[in-house]
Amino acid sequence: MDFDLTPEQQQLKEGAIKFAQKELNKEIITRDRKSDFSRGGWNKCAEFGILGLPFPKEFGGADSDILTTLLVMEGLGYGCRDSGLVFSINGQMWTVQMPILHFGSAEQKNKYLPKLCSGEWIGANGMTEPGSGSDSFSLSTTAKFKGDHYILNGTKTFISNAPVADVFIVFATVDKAKGFMGVTAFLLDKNFPGLKVGREIEKMGLKTSPMAEVILEDCKVPVGNRLSKEGNGATIFNDGIEWERSCMLASDIGVMERQLEECVKYAKERKQFGKPIGKFQAISHKIAEMKVRLETARLILYKVAWLKRTQNKAGMEAAIAKLYLSESLVKSSLDAIQIHGGYGYSTEYELERDLRDSVASTLYSGTTEIQKNIIAHYLGL
Numbered sequence: 001m002d003f004d005l006t007p008e009q010q011q012l013k014e015g016a017i018k019f020a021q022k023e024l025n026k027e028i029i030t031r032d033r034k035s036d037f038s039r040g041g042w043n044k045c046a047e048f049g050i051l052g053l054p055f056p057k058e059f060g061g062a063d064s065d066i067l068t069t070l071l072v073m074e075g076l077g078y079g080c081r082d083s084g085l086v087f088s089i090n091g092q093m094w095t096v097q098m099p100i101l102h103f104g105s106a107e108q109k110n111k112y113l114p115k116l117c118s119g120e121w122i123g124a125n126g127m128t129e130p131g132s133g134s135d136s137f138s139l140s141t142t143a144k145f146k147g148d149h150y151i152l153n154g155t156k157t158f159i160s161n162a163p164v165a166d167v168f169i170v171f172a173t174v175d176k177a178k179g180f181m182g183v184t185a186f187l188l189d190k191n192f193p194g195l196k197v198g199r200e201i202e203k204m205g206l207k208t209s210p211m212a213e214v215i216l217e218d219c220k221v222p223v224g225n226r227l228s229k230e231g232n233g234a235t236i237f238n239d240g241i242e243w244e245r246s247c248m249l250a251s252d253i254g255v256m257e258r259q260l261e262e263c264v265k266y267a268k269e270r271k272q273f274g275k276p277i278g279k280f281q282a283i284s285h286k287i288a289e290m291k292v293r294l295e296t297a298r299l300i301l302y303k304v305a306w307l308k309r310t311q312n313k314a315g316m317e318a319a320i321a322k323l324y325l326s327e328s329l330v331k332s333s334l335d336a337i338q339i340h341g342g343y344g345y346s347t348e349y350e351l352e353r354d355l356r357d358s359v360a361s362t363l364y365s366g367t368t369e370i371q372k373n374i375i376a377h378y379l380g381l
């Protein structure tokens with residue numbers, strides 16, 4: 001493994017930091033309070049090239065290798081204080097664009113990828129249902145074949161980007177008796193008859209990433225909008241979620257780095273009992289632990305990137321990365337507040353938002369418990 005960064009990779013990462021700091025942070029405290037999604041920020045990220053990073057040039061992407069992509073996402077996470085926006089972007093890249101790239105027909109790739117890379121369209125991925133979360137393949141949404149189209153019925157919940165999405169990847173079963181072998185993926189345009197975006201779901205954090213239910217009532221979907229063949233939905237979902245687990249939290253490495261720097265600075269400046277609080281071992285050790293988490297998380301992430309590039313798969317390592325990064329992010333976000341005392345708890349210092357945003361990472365893309373199950377499964381348990 002060689003993680004020696006090229007000058008170009010360094011430049012790209014630094015460019016993303018500067019871009020995010022300049023363009024994406026305006027009025028974030030107010031926007032978070034109001035749960036305002038920034039379409040302007042989305043467009044700017046697309047113009048900067050974020051949404052197209054690892055995608056082929058023929059579809060408007062940059063053809064960046066995976067490590068370069070993760071470095072830019074790390075820079076974005078460091079510079080951008082709107083973690084909801086970064087989350088929404090990640091959701092689209094890994095669970096909408098990637099499945100279309102890997103499993104879409106030429107026609108589907110040409111129709112959807114350029115508009116998703118350019119930011120013109122926004123995508124959402126609908127798997128979770130009120131009755132099926134971790135046990136995702138036990139879904140109830142049905143797809144009945146009717147000659148040249150399918151009729152979809154069911155309800156999806158916790159769907160990120162749904163309120164602003166133009167296109168949805170939705171999973172349904174063509175035959176519940178077939179279990180995961182019946183799960184099939186479809187590409188739905190927002191104006192398909194029978195597709196309704198339901199109530200918006202208010203959240204603890206990532207408030208600027210909009211979320212809603214998606215209701216399908218006799219939704220008519222042309223056969224040409226089936227993604228890959230019938231029964232391939234589980235493979236498509238697993239491929240997308242492995243990419244998500246491998247890449248989504250790269251931005252949070254940037255968040256952890258920023259938090260660490262802020263804590264070091266504060267621990268040097270803030271004096272109590274006549275000396276900087278950083279001179280108290282209770283504080284300096286907390287900061288040392290934040291540093292260890294950051295470096296370990298980064299190494300795990302880069303290893304996953306290396307595996308994805310060289311072997312195109314990293315099932316167990318992606319689960320390890322997702323588990324470790326998300327749990328570390330929550331712990332470090334909490335430590336950052338503790339180190340800042342009462343100021344850390346105030347909205348003004350923007351650390352309480354980091355904590356609220358961080359908690360979701362142990363839930364989406366498979367909970368912490370599910371990642372442990374996956375790792376145990378790879379170990380033959």
Ligand SMILES: Cc1cc2nc3c(=O)[nH]c(=O)nc-3n(C[C@H](O)[C@H](O)[C@H](O)COP(=O)(O)OP(=O)(O)OC[C@H]3O[C@@H](n4cnc5c(N)ncnc54)[C@H](O)[C@@H]3O)c2cc1C
Pocket residue numbers: 091124125126127128132133134135157158159160161206360363364365366367368369370373
């Ligand atoms: C911010 C956010 C964004 C999301 N975005 C999307 C999206 O865009 N699209 C989408 O389809 N979904 C999305 N989700 C849903 C997410 O995928 C689910 O919340 C997640 O899979 C867990 O499902 P659940 O909430 O139904 O919890 P459940 O599966 O009901 O789990 C409840 C608890 O039981 C534990 N548990 C369940 N099964 C086991 C087991 N076998 N072993 C041990 N413990 C177990 C879980 O770990 C958890 O602690 C999002 C969720 C969040 C929080």
